Amino acid sequence: MPRSNSFLVAIPVGLAALAASLFFLPSYLNGYPTAALMLLAGGLASVWVRRRVRSLEAELVQLRQTQEEQRQSTERFSHNLERLLTVWLKLVPVWNRHIDTCREIGNEAVQELSTRFAELVQLIDSSRAESRAVQGSIDLGDIGSDKAHLQQLFEEMKSFDATTDQLYEQINRLNTFADDLDNMAGAVASIAEQTNMLALNAAIEAARAGEAGRGFAVVAQEIRELSSQSADTGRHITERIERLKESMEEIGRSASKTSEKEDENLAESERFIAKVVEHLEERARRLVGEGEQLLSVNAEISSQIEQVLVELQFQDRVSQILGQVSHSMDSLTRLLEVNEQEFASGRRAISLDVQQLLNEMKTTYTTVEQHNRHEAGDKHTEPDDNAEAGSVSFF
Amino acid sequence: MDKTIMVVDDSASIRQLVSIALKGAGYKVIEARDGLDALSKLTGDKIHLVICDVNMPNMDGISFVKELKLNPRYKFTPVIMLTTEAGRDKMAEGKAAGAKAWVVKPFQPAQMLDAVAKLIS
Numbered sequence: 201m202p203r204s205n206s207f208l209v210a211i212p213v214g215l216a217a218l219a220a221s222l223f224f225l226p227s228y229l230n231g232y233p234t235a236a237l238m239l240l241a242g243g244l245a246s247v248w249v250r251r252r253v254r255s256l257e258a259e260l261v262q263l264r265q266t267q268e269e270q271r272q273s274t275e276r277f278s279h280n281l282e283r284l285l286t287v288w289l290k291l292v293p294v295w296n297r298h299i300d301t302c303r304e305i306g307n308e309a310v311q312e313l314s315t316r317f318a319e320l321v322q323l324i325d326s327s328r329a330e331s332r333a334v335q336g337s338i339d340l341g342d343i344g345s346d347k348a349h350l351q352q353l354f355e356e357m358k359s360f361d362a363t364t365d366q367l368y369e370q371i372n373r374l375n376t377f378a379d380d381l382d383n384m385a386g387a388v389a390s391i392a393e394q395t396n397m398l399a400l401n402a403a404i405e406a407a408r409a410g411e412a413g414r415g416f417a418v419v420a421q422e423i424r425e426l427s428s429q430s431a432d433t434g435r436h437i438t439e440r441i442e443r444l445k446e447s448m449e450e451i452g453r454s455a456s457k458t459s460e461k462e463d464e465n466l467a468e469s470e471r472f473i474a475k476v477v478e479h480l481e482e483r484a485r486r487l488v489g490e491g492e493q494l495l496s497v498n499a500e501i502s503s504q505i506e507q508v509l510v511e512l513q514f515q516d517r518v519s520q521i522l523g524q525v526s527h528s529m530d531s532l533t534r535l536l537e538v539n540e541q542e543f544a545s546g547r548r549a550i551s552l553d554v555q556q557l558l559n560e561m562k563t564t565y566t567t568v569e570q571h572n573r574h575e576a577g578d579k580h581t582e583p584d585d586n587a588e589a590g591s592v593s594f595f
Numbered sequence: 596m597d598k599t600i601m602v603v604d605d606s607a608s609i610r611q612l613v614s615i616a617l618k619g620a621g622y623k624v625i626e627a628r629d630g631l632d633a634l635s636k637l638t639g640d641k642i643h644l645v646i647c648d649v650n651m652p653n654m655d656g657i658s659f660v661k662e663l664k665l666n667p668r669y670k671f672t673p674v675i676m677l678t679t680e681a682g683r684d685k686m687a688e689g690k691a692a693g694a695k696a697w698v699v700k701p702f703q704p705a706q707m708l709d710a711v712a713k714l715i716s
Contacts, residue, residue, distance in 0.1 A: 318614075318615055506616075512608050586681040586683065587683070588699065590703065591698070592697070593698075594713070595696065
């Protein structure tokens, strides 16, 4: 029991004891002893009362001191509260402006990044389309077709070579004809010689016939001259044929050498062109391979950049969360401004329902993260009434 | 003929991400930065689908969808809500306004393209 309360109880008890001794004891004790006892009781009661009064006075002083301290404390609290309100009302708008600045900077930077990445994706897509077009124009089948054309050309050249061989055969056959002509020229010379012998015999016989054979002798002489001219013609033919044969043999030798050289050149050209075509094929294959690899790398880069764009979605959420914080601080500031005016005018005390404020704040959340982080600590459980991030719901 | 899709979002980076994905899939894209801007771009031309954010300045996504559904030309145009909002109550609002699907950000373009393909075909 507190001390002040014990005093309050002790005073009436003491007075009651004194009264009891005054009223009841005289009926049992008569005379002086009774008066002495009454005086003693009264003295004790007086001493006890004085002590109690002093004690009560001391407690009263202490109570007044406590009350003064409490008053001063309340004044200090009130003053501090006013200062705190002032600080809040002055600082929050500044914080809000800073938050807005952060949002603007973040939004602008992410928008700029996003634009750059989008342009990169477009450039890569365009480059891939061009590469595909180039790849399409490099057709190994076309090279195969060109190779076939070259082969056909070689076959035609070989057939031309065969035609040249046929020409040489014709020339050789002409040599045979020249031999025949040579034989025929020999036959002409032989006939001319026999004719000459016959004409000589005819002349002898004509001379033996005398005057009667004179005309025959003239004929025999003409035949001898004719045979002589035939023999000359035969010799000339033989000479010409000989020259012709020599020329044709020379042509044959020359043609043979040309043919051999052509064969060598043809074979060499075939080997060279085959090597060139093979080299071209190899380069084309390598080019196609490198092009495909480049396309694959481009596709991978494009995919990575698109993933970066996906990751940049964080800014949208961050902006919304900061926006909600800013809005919430604004609301609280407006509420405190009204309360401050009411408080300053002394109409009523500041009244804020913290739970109501928290509940209202929850209604303004737009992201899963805000709901997750609303409670103290680091809760990562999805509220039952929220869909998961990245989920797709059809109605 | 290329199908046309309207993308409504106040975040330029989200509009770009969605546009890249849609253009890559062969769609034509019309972009709008909020509900009012989107309404001004409804010129009567055929729009096969709308992808719309919820929280936007000037006019929010739910209000825009309601306005869209009042236009006889676009009454049956399917709408996908693409938003950070994940609350079932908000989803119910979107459904009541006339949306056909609800995609919660952050999203993967492939998921969105699947949803588009399901609604547009």
